[in-house]
Amino acid sequence: MKTNYHSPQQFFRQRRLRLFTVLVILLGIYFTSMALVNFQTWNSITKIPAGLIWLFHNFIPTERSISSLGQILYQLWRTLLVSISSTVVASLFSLVFAILGAKTTTPNEAVRLIVRFGASLLRNIPVVAWAMILLFSFKQSDFTGFLALFFMTLGYLTRAFTETIEDLDAEKLQALQAVGANYFQCVFCGILPEAASTMTSWVLYMIENNLRDATLVGLLTGTGVGFLFDFYFKSFRYDAAGLIVLLIAVLVIVLELTSTQIRRAIA
Amino acid sequence: MMENSQPKPNIIQPSAPQPKRVSLVTRPRKILRGVLLGLLLITIYSLATLNNANLNLAEAFHSLGVNLSAMFLHPSVGQDSWQLLLRALVTSVSLALLTTLLGALIAFFIAVGAARNLSPAWLATSIKAVMAFIRAIPTILWVLIYSVVMGLGASAAVVGLTFHSVAYLVKAYSESIEETPQDTIEALKASGVGFWPIVFQAILPSIVPALLSWTFIRFEINFANAVAVGAAAGADDIGYFLFMAGSFYFNFHEVGLIVYLLLGVAIILELISMKLRGHYLKQTN
Numbered sequence: 001m002k003t004n005y006h007s008p009q010q011f012f013r014q015r016r017l018r019l020f021t022v023l024v025i026l027l028g029i030y031f032t033s034m035a036l037v038n039f040q041t042w043n044s045i046t047k048i049p050a051g052l053i054w055l056f057h058n059f060i061p062t063e064r065s066i067s068s069l070g071q072i073l074y075q076l077w078r079t080l081l082v083s084i085s086s087t088v089v090a091s092l093f094s095l096v097f098a099i100l101g102a103k104t105t106t107p108n109e110a111v112r113l114i115v116r117f118g119a120s121l122l123r124n125i126p127v128v129a130w131a132m133i134l135l136f137s138f139k140q141s142d143f144t145g146f147l148a149l150f151f152m153t154l155g156y157l158t159r160a161f162t163e164t165i166e167d168l169d170a171e172k173l174q175a176l177q178a179v180g181a182n183y184f185q186c187v188f189c190g191i192l193p194e195a196a197s198t199m200t201s202w203v204l205y206m207i208e209n210n211l212r213d214a215t216l217v218g219l220l221t222g223t224g225v226g227f228l229f230d231f232y233f234k235s236f237r238y239d240a241a242g243l244i245v246l247l248i249a250v251l252v253i254v255l256e257l258t259s260t261q262i263r264r265a266i267a
Numbered sequence: 268m269m270e271n272s273q274p275k276p277n278i279i280q281p282s283a284p285q286p287k288r289v290s291l292v293t294r295p296r297k298i299l300r301g302v303l304l305g306l307l308l309i310t311i312y313s314l315a316t317l318n319n320a321n322l323n324l325a326e327a328f329h330s331l332g333v334n335l336s337a338m339f340l341h342p343s344v345g346q347d348s349w350q351l352l353l354r355a356l357v358t359s360v361s362l363a364l365l366t367t368l369l370g371a372l373i374a375f376f377i378a379v380g381a382a383r384n385l386s387p388a389w390l391a392t393s394i395k396a397v398m399a400f401i402r403a404i405p406t407i408l409w410v411l412i413y414s415v416v417m418g419l420g421a422s423a424a425v426v427g428l429t430f431h432s433v434a435y436l437v438k439a440y441s442e443s444i445e446e447t448p449q450d451t452i453e454a455l456k457a458s459g460v461g462f463w464p465i466v467f468q469a470i471l472p473s474i475v476p477a478l479l480s481w482t483f484i485r486f487e488i489n490f491a492n493a494v495a496v497g498a499a500a501g502a503d504d505i506g507y508f509l510f511m512a513g514s515f516y517f518n519f520h521e522v523g524l525i526v527y528l529l530l531g532v533a534i535i536l537e538l539i540s541m542k543l544r545g546h547y548l549k550q551t552n
Binding site for chain 2 (some may be wrong): 038043046048121129133137138196197216238248250267
């Protein structure tokens with residue numbers, strides 16, 4: 001801001017005015033969307049404590065839910081496998097796309113633009129839409145979830161990898177070219193080793209993310225732990241559903257801690 | 268007379284020093300390779316055991332191709348009207364706006380309690396642990412859980428989405444607050460400034476760009492979540508129409524149209540976020 005203030009009073013008046021305007025705009029947005037969504041703020045907020053009490057009352061796993069523990073753990077394991085494998089397969093593809101799409105390593109400008117556009121397209125189609133599209137062709141199989149997560153991850157990782165490659169020091173690449181390295185030597189001996197740890201940490205992040213999304217995809221396509229939750233939930237077996245929620249939370253936290261450790265070790 | 272009567276002198280061969288191998292494979296590299304190898308093995312195992320429900324993959328991919336071309340080349344309104352779909356899209360955007368604003372407001376005050384440089388360590392640690400737990404449970408499960416208490420519909424969706432947003436934003440905000448130098452806070456405390464003036468006059472102005480960018484990221488996530496919530500929990504938004512068109516009417520033309528609408532919103536959001544970030548970066552530099 002290059003405005004000259006004549007006095008401190010004016011500065012504060014200006015500031016108050018700006019704050020007031022922002023506040024009015026935000027309140028306007030809030031109330032407009034409240035009306036559009038048909039949401040009663042007070043009515044709902046007053047229900048939250050009751051909801052939490054109900055939650056703790058009904059979602060506590062009981063002895064009865066232990067009997068389904070084996071099945072839950074098996075489905076959770078399957079879900080974890082699907083989220084890891086979809087991320088890893090997607091990362092292999094996006095590595096190729098990223099090399100084609102990064103400014104420093106692209107063979108030509110047209111390829112770069114196509115890769116960029118494709119990645120943005122894949123990223124912006126919501127995972128729900130992917131699940132719906134794939135469900136029809138691939139039925140209720142693990143494959144549906146795998147492909148839905150795969151396409152989403154492909155979009156995200158291509159962008160992340162492209163940015164990682166572009167952030168690398170361009171001078172090292174020039175030095176390699178100056179001593180006569182060809183394109184493939186530049187890419188495989190210059191860029192990939194340098195970018196490997198950042199890329200791995202992106203992959204780990206996507207695995208965490210995909211585990212969460214896998215639950216949603218499972219819910220919609222009838223596979224994995226999401227389906228099991230839906231099943232128990234709709235047959236009012238809240239204790240077993242609560243056990244699933246608890247186990248998912250534990251798994252996600254364990255995964256988060258592990259990947260933090262790995263990230264620190266490979267940095 | 269010079270005579271070489273001495274015994275033959277020992278010729279000292281300059282022996283090469285034992286070559287020391289300097290390995291480029293350091294410890295982090297080894298761990299990295301181990302992790303990648305592990306991930307690859309898990310992937311191979313899981314691909315081999317993937318439950319494919321006796322699918323004919325070639326056929327499935329062929330039908331996928333047919334569906335995709337129906338979706339993207341011939342989008343149409345289907346059995347719903349344009350008016351209905353646009354109204355639903357506006358509902359989704361409003362849902363995302365509402366939950367982000369509500370979440371940001373609540374999260375800021377909790378984040379003040381969760382920042383290590385502002386509040387006692389026990390409080391910060393316990394708030395962070397609770398938030399980590401809430402974050403670990405997927406948004407959609409929160410919405411489903413609340414839909415039992417409040418009934419299916421908008422209220423449950425708003426509360427569920429807000430719950431997760433708060434947990435996410437508390438982490439982001441408290442980390443931003445912790446980046447404020449300790450000296451600033453100590454200097455203000457020493458000159459007798461109260462707690463809330465420190466928060467609002469010293470810390471808040473210096474972290475506005477970070478807060479804004481996190482809030483906007485969360486807004487994009489919330490929009491995607493709002494669509495998901497509509498599909499899975501029956502809030503009356505675009506996700507619900509997507510779900511109905513996709514798995515009840517099998518109308519891929521309509522699915523295509525909805526996907527185009529969602530793409531349009533996503534592109535607009537990305538443009539806004541680029542503008543916003545550019546504006547704020549210019550101001551702070």
